Amino acid sequence: MSTASIGHNVSLERRAWNIRRHAILMGEVQGQGYIAQALDIADVLATAYFHAMRYRPDDPEWEGRDRFLLSNGHYAIALYAALIEAGIVPEEELESYGSDESRLPMSGMASYTPGMEMSGGSLGLGLSIAVGKCLGLKRKRSDSRVYTLFSDGELDEGSVWEAIMSAAHYKLDNLIAIVDVNNQQADGPSTSVMAFEPLTDKIEAFGWFTQRVDGNDLGEVRDAFDAAKAQHGRGKPSMIIADTLMGKGVPFLEAREKNHFIRVEGHEWELALAALEERKPA
Amino acid sequence: MKPAATKVASGGSGAGKPRLTTSAMIASIASEGQRTKPAPFGHALVELARQDDTILGMTADLGKYTDLHIFGQAFPDRYYQMGMAEQLLFGAASGLAAEGFTPVATTYAVFASRRAYDFIHQTIAEEDRNVKIVCALPGLTSGYGPSHQATEDLALFRAMPNMVVIDPCDALEIEQAVTAMGRHKGPVYLRLLRGQVPLVLDEYGYSFELGKAKMLRDGYEVLFISSGIMTMRALEAAKALENDRIDAAVLHVPTIKPLDTAAILEACSRPGRLVVVAENHTVNGGLGEAVAGLLMREGVHPVFRMIGLPDEFLAAGALPTLHDRYGISTGAICNRVKEWLG
Ligand SMILES: Cc1ncc(C[n+]2csc(CCOP(=O)(O)OP(=O)(O)O)c2C)c(N)n1
Ligand SMILES: [Mg+2]
Numbered sequence: 001m002s003t004a005s006i007g008h009n010v011s012l013e014r015r016a017w018n019i020r021r022h023a024i025l026m027g028e029v030q031g032q033g034y035i036a037q038a039l040d041i042a043d044v045l046a047t048a049y050f051h052a053m054r055y056r057p058d059d060p061e062w063e064g065r066d067r068f069l070l071s072n073g074h075y076a077i078a079l080y081a082a083l084i085e086a087g088i089v090p091e092e093e094l095e096s097y098g099s100d101e102s103r104l105p106m107s108g109m110a111s112y113t114p115g116m117e118m119s120g121g122s123l124g125l126g127l128s129i130a131v132g133k134c135l136g137l138k139r140k141r142s143d144s145r146v147y148t149l150f151s152d153g154e155l156d157e158g159s160v161w162e163a164i165m166s167a168a169h170y171k172l173d174n175l176i177a178i179v180d181v182n183n184q185q186a187d188g189p190s191t192s193v194m195a196f197e198p199l200t201d202k203i204e205a206f207g208w209f210t211q212r213v214d215g216n217d218l219g220e221v222r223d224a225f226d227a228a229k230a231q232h233g234r235g236k237p238s239m240i241i242a243d244t245l246m247g248k249g250v251p252f253l254e255a256r257e258k259n260h261f262i263r264v265e266g267h268e269w270e271l272a273l274a275a276l277e278e279r280k281p282a
Numbered sequence: 283m284k285p286a287a288t289k290v291a292s293g294g295s296g297a298g299k300p301r302l303t304t305s306a307m308i309a310s311i312a313s314e315g316q317r318t319k320p321a322p323f324g325h326a327l328v329e330l331a332r333q334d335d336t337i338l339g340m341t342a343d344l345g346k347y348t349d350l351h352i353f354g355q356a357f358p359d360r361y362y363q364m365g366m367a368e369q370l371l372f373g374a375a376s377g378l379a380a381e382g383f384t385p386v387a388t389t390y391a392v393f394a395s396r397r398a399y400d401f402i403h404q405t406i407a408e409e410d411r412n413v414k415i416v417c418a419l420p421g422l423t424s425g426y427g428p429s430h431q432a433t434e435d436l437a438l439f440r441a442m443p444n445m446v447v448i449d450p451c452d453a454l455e456i457e458q459a460v461t462a463m464g465r466h467k468g469p470v471y472l473r474l475l476r477g478q479v480p481l482v483l484d485e486y487g488y489s490f491e492l493g494k495a496k497m498l499r500d501g502y503e504v505l506f507i508s509s510g511i512m513t514m515r516a517l518e519a520a521k522a523l524e525n526d527r528i529d530a531a532v533l534h535v536p537t538i539k540p541l542d543t544a545a546i547l548e549a550c551s552r553p554g555r556l557v558v559v560a561e562n563h564t565v566n567g568g569l570g571e572a573v574a575g576l577l578m579r580e581g582v583h584p585v586f587r588m589i590g591l592p593d594e595f596l597a598a599g600a601l602p603t604l605h606d607r608y609g610i611s612t613g614a615i616c617n618r619v620k621e622w623l624g
Contacts, residue, residue, distance in 0.1 A: 030304050073429065074307075098304045105305045105598035107426045112598070121429025122392065123366060153343060156365030186343045187351075187363060193343055194365030 012218050013281035015085060016046035020249045020276055022081035026097035026104070028269035033098070033106065035272075036253055036262040038078035040182045040244035041149070043216050045082040048147055048178075052225040057087035060114040064144060067137075069130055071150035072180070073120015076108035079149075088115040124157030126150050127177060131163050134172040134237075145232070148177045153185030155196045161206075164239075168207030171235040176228045178240045180215065186260045199241055208239045215242025250275045303600035307426040308347070308419075310478055311511055311601070318478040319453035323416065324352030326460035327386060331357055334464055338378060340364055340387040342371040348388035348418045349476045368398040375413045376405035384412050384464070391417035391432030391473060399438060406469050407444045413470075414463050420449065420473035420510065421562030422591055422608065427598035433591050437567025439471040440539050446470045446492070447538040449510035449562075449569075453479040455536060458490035466492060473510060482514050488534075495542035497549065501531035504619055505555045505584075507546065509535050509569050512560040512589070512610065519615040526620060531555070538569055543576055550577055550584050556622060557584040562610060565590040587622055589615055 023038035048068065049055075055065040070079045080097065083089040089104070096102035103113050107121040118129050130148040137144050154160050167175050181199070183190050191197065204210045209231050213220040221242065228238035247253030247262060250272045256262055264272070312318045331337040331353065339345075339353040343366035354361035364371045368389050375385040394402065394417045406413045417435070424430040439447045446466060450456045456475060463470045486498045498513070499520060506516035513534045520530035533549050535542060550557055550573075557577075559570040570588035577583065591608050605611040609618060 030306070032304070032306065098306070100303045100305075100597075100599040100603050102305075105427055106307065107305070107429060107598065109427055109429075109598070119427075119429065121427055122397070124397075153366050156343065156367045158367060158369055185366060186347060187341070187345045193363055194367070 010050070011281060012046050012050055012222065015050045016042045016218065017249070017276065017279070017281055018085050019046055019078070019081040021273070022084045022091070022094055023077050024269060024272050024276065026077050026080065026094045027264065029095060030098040031266060032261070032264070033077045034074050034261070035077065035264060036246035037075050037180070037182065038081060039248045039250060039253065040216070040246045041075060041078050041180050042081070042249065043218050043221055044149070044178055044180070044242050045078060047218065047221045047225050049082050049086045051222055052229060053147065054144070055086070060088050064142070066144050067117055067133055067146045069118050069126045069133070069146065069148040070108050070116065070120055071118070071126020071148055071154060072123060073108040075149070075151070076104070076106060076116070076120070079108060079116065080104050080113070083113070083115045086115070089113065123151070123154050124159045127160055127163030127167070130175055130177065131166050131170070131172065134167070134175045135170060137174055145174045145176055145229070148175070150177065150179055151185070152179060152181045152183065152190040152196065155179065155199070156194045164203065164206045164208065167237040172237045173231050173233060173235050175237040176225070176240065177237065178242055180242055180244055182244045182246050184246060184258055184260060189258065203239045203241070207236060209234075209236045210239045210241065212241040212243070215244035216248045249279065303603055305425040305427065305598035305600065307424050307430055308477070309425055309601045311423055311475065312478055312480045317481045319481050320478055321349040321352055321476065322453040322456040322479050323460060323474055323476065324349035326457040327353045328356045330460055330464045331360065334384065336382065336384040337464065338362065338383050338385045340371055340375055340385050342366050342368045342389045342393065344389050344418070347476065348416065348474060350388045368393045369401045372398045372401040372413070372415070373405050376409060376411045379406070379411035379413050380409070384414070386414040386416055388416045388418070388474070390430060391420045391435045392430055395432060395435040395438045403442055407442045410444050410468055412467055415469070415471045416474050417471070418474045418476045422596060422604060422610065423511070423562070423601070425599050425601050425604060428595045431596050433564045433596065434566065435473070436538050436561070436563045436569065440567065440572065444469055445539065448536055449473045449538055450475070450490070450536050451510055451513040451534060452482040454481060454483045454488065455490050459536070462490060462492045475511070480514060482517065490536060493537045493540050493542055495533055495535040495545040498532045498534050501529040503528055503555060503623070504530035505549055505557050506530060506532045506560055507535055507549070507557065507569070507573055508532065508560040509538060510562050512562050515610065515612050515615055516560050518612040519619065522612060522616050523619060528619065528623065530619070535569060538572065541572055541576065546573055546576060547580055547582055550582050555584060556587065556619070558587045558589060558619060558622070560589040560610070560615060563590055564593055566593055587618070589618060
């Protein structure tokens with residue numbers, strides 16, 4: 001079974017909306033979580049899981065799958081929402097988010113969750129693993145791809161640039177990396193914590209096929225994934241730079257003062273769900 | 283302030299709502315109703331910097347989470363945001379120290395000890411640079427899983443020549459340790475408690491001295507030797523054990539390196555006491571093994587036990603749950619001691 005068959009009649013808009021809803025429900029369980037990040041990246045995840053990637057929900061370790069690495073492990077709440085939507089994690093489990101003994105801890109870890117391919121939490125590791133996976137897949141003559149999501153804060157880590165250089169060196173055209181440029185990290189706006197622009201030029205100069213899109217415009221994101229996939233066989237890794245808006249889809253969270261942990265009061269989870277409900281796509 | 287930070291399951295295991303425990307990254311280690319002080323490190327560093335204009339603050343995108351932002355607000359032009367780049371942080375700190383400044387560099391303990399170890403080893407310890415490394419989330423003080431649980435930082439920094447290693451217990455000790463580390467010329471690794479930090483040692487007329495262990499209470503049956511938050515726990519355990527007519531002493535050893543060998547040997551030489559080393563760290567290579575090695579070398583052989591974290595990757599979960607499970611809660615300490623006494 002491929003994704004295409006499950007996702008047949010459901011629009012990408014609706015997938016993204018469902019992912020946002022699962023994430024808010026998980027946030028509500030704990031009264032906290034990286035909800036603003038989950039909302040900003042929902043469109044990218046919907047496109048990855050319901051347009052681009054090949055996998056079998058009932059067999060998350062299927063050898064022929066595309067791999068997805070969550071380098072920014074604190075975005076686990078977002079990936080769990082996508083894994084729930086994809087049928088890899090049962091929806092009932094969102095009730096256990098972040099609780100003792102849950103398979104959905106707040107930080108993504110490979111040994112806890114089906115479909116979670118790496119242990120995150122310590123940032124800047126994913127692209128190195130991706131390089132190894134891409135080399136391994138090529139050795140195995142597999143046509144599977146490796147998708148890696150990482151964050152703009154991770155651009156500060158030297159290891160990220162080591163991996164970027166080596167992916168081009170090894171012509172890893174089976175690698176599609178997506179960086180979430182939400183312009184936020186722990187101490188403030190990413191561009192003021194450590195200037196990283198002009199990002200497209202930098203990554204292009206490292207030898208990557210590089211696209212920059214509005215990460216909350218599903219059309220743009222879908223086209224970017226298609227173009228990146230078309231790079232297979234052309235000898236270059238692909239980078240999608242996705243500019244996103246924290247809190248996307250819930251207007252009062254979009255408008256809230258930007259912070260690494262955006263504050264959500266106890267009563268606001270219901271309001272967030274209601275605001276989302278008003279924007280429910282077909 | 284944050285909702286549901288560490289609400290632990292209440293009542294039985296009946297049906298109903300999920301348990302509100304949490305594997306959050308940041309949870310307070312202060313128990314309910316405990317006296318606390320806000321951001322003792324940040325405020326003490328501002329004081330120190332007023333007297334010593336070589337002091338600079340540096341962080342790797344964790345200023346707000348290590349209380350260094352308080353220094354940054356007081357001295358914006360002496361504060362360097364290095365981005366989330368721990369190797370750069372410590373390499374640059376070494377360079378600043380070589381030019382005569384005294385950088386105080388902060389991150390989480392896991393990232394200093396794991397990501398940046400070689401940078402610290404070569405550029406700071408080997409060159410004997412005057413860099414102060416101050417790191418939050420020491421040992422098991424985060425429910426976020428192994429990525430944020432610095433269970434081996436003491437072992438790693440103990441193993442580094444030239445490094446002074448301090449594991450403070452409370453807000454009072456952090457303030458005093460900041461002053462002391464400013465006076466010491468050379469690299470220091472300080473385990474940091476941040477946010478609302480428990481205040482405990484003022485009740486014991488305590489003052490921190492670099493390299494000195496202090497007897498906080500005497501007792502003839504059990505001798506706890508402890509550092510960091512485990513001293514707070516040992517004091518609580520000692521109090522609780524009074525109810526079982528068990529008389530326990532607590533020797534607080536905040537400087538892990540250099541170790542106060544004289545005080546430890548003297549305390550362990552008193553006959554008839556069960557010696558229990560308690561540490562918020564893996565049992566591999568921390569205070570427990572440091573004390574054990576000392577006693578073996580010096581031929582002092584009390585009945586010796588260790589309380590510390592097991593040699594495994596710890597779970598994600600709520601801190602109270604994890605402290606119970608891994609045996610470093612006050613209750614768990616009392617139970618172990620009673621077992622050992624038979
Ligand atoms: C190696 C490493 N250093 C520091 C941290 C602490 N940390 C957790 S999230 C974060 C901010 C990272 O930036 P980003 O992922 O862009 O943040 P967000 O967009 O979620 O606000 C930091 C510094 C970490 N997890 N790993
Ligand atoms: Mg970001």
